[in-house]
Amino acid sequence: MTYNSCQVFVTTIHIFYTATMAMPKKSTFASLQLLGGLSADKFCSDYWHKNPLLIRQAISNFTAPLTVEALFALAAREDLQSRLITAFKGKWSLKHGPFSSLPSVKKNNWTLLLQSVNLYEETCHELLQQFNFIERARLDDLMISYATDGGGVGPHFDSYDVFLLQAYGKRRWRISTQKDLSLEESLPLKILKNFRYTEEFVLEPGDMLYLPPHVAHEGVAIGECMTYSIGFRAPSHEQLLREFHLFMADVLEAEGQLSNAQAVASHDWTRLPEETINAVSALIARHTPSRTDIIEFLGCNLTEPKALIPFDEVDQHKRRRKKLSKQICVPRTTLILHSPGWFFINGTSWRVKGFDAKLLIRLAQEGWLSAALIAQASPQMQNQLQTWIEDGWLIQK
Incomplete structure (x- = not known):
């Protein structure tokens, strides 16, 4: 950066x-x-x-x-x-x-x-x-x-x-x-x-x-x-920058590698090449964090569960996909935030739109969703809700 x-x-x-x-x-x-x-x-x-x-x-x-x-x-x-x-x-x-x-x-x-x-x-x-x-x-x-x-x-x-x-x-x-x-x-x-x-x-x-x-x-x-x-919350700037760099390291995608094509004959083999400095400077400039990066980082960072917090996760061998016929609720251990086009839950980010976005905003604001509303969600969203239930991030009542 x-x-x-x-x-x-x-x-x-x-x-x-x-x-x-x-x-x-x-x-x-x-x-x-x-x-x-x-x-x-x-x-x-x-x-x-x-x-x-x-x-x-x-x-x-x-x-x-x-x-x-x-x-x-x-x-x-x-x-x-x-x-x-x-x-x-x-x-x-x-x-x-x-x-x-x-x-x-x-x-x-x-x-x-x-x-x-x-x-x-x-x-x-x-x-x-x-x-x-x-x-x-x-x-x-x-x-x-x-x-x-x-x-x-x-x-x-x-x-x-x-x-x-x-x-x-x-x-x-x-x-x-x-x-x-x-x-x-x-x-x-x-x-x-x-x-x-x-x-x-x-x-x-x-x-x-x-x-x-x-x-x-x-x-x-x-x-x-x-x-x-x-x-x-009042995290220090140092802490935030450190965590942001770690976040960017996980999401950064940059193809290619540093090229030596610009190498020139040198009379001082201990010199840091000016061409390399310029190439790396240009590379970093092309990957300056955007507002979208900051939104995603904040959403994930601010919903990251505290250390040691237990979730009632369903055992892998007992997971069975069933129709979501009951209302679902947000347990006290789950943290949820949203921003236009984004939904964040327990340190993860999701791009959402249309009715699914409205559904998740309601879940964030009200803390629960009725079975009737869930039935109107897309198949992909219903599947994701089921996964969150199995992970213990949401509960059925």
């Missing part, structure tokens, strides 16, 4: 991840209780990526859908990312799961973090649907933080937008407008060196705090508590 095309790619990605939300048409002007009575448009113009927002009773009478015992059971799973953070006797410690045992709930100053719980628990998956005023492509996951009295992860900052929903108990949040984000050295956690808070809030079940990226903050449990963190 040439320097200029790299710059174009980075600029495109930067706009995608950091610009004010291009909101869906539905409910953009209607006030949302989840946003404290603000419309989605008002929230995005005044707060998103700009200013913190405290929302009392964002979800009225909220009750945590998962018990403490259920969380501890999840922490024992090998296919779920979990971390244990302790600050016993003033010393920070970080351990990675799975955990067959945890400290006593009567012991203060420890925190359990469970990542991507929405992919394992249906109630948490359903909770995320309340945040559908923001495009699914930007959403990362729902993380649950359980803490005993005094537990937390220290003063820190995040590089992404996050909603912090109090699910159980109380937590004291302190936030700062400081620009100094230097970190303590020789610690297992990224803890701010000079945290000076300017505001303080105590959140109870149903309360929610929105924080833009790079806002210094600290949350400390007041007794046992659970906080649900709804986080959004």
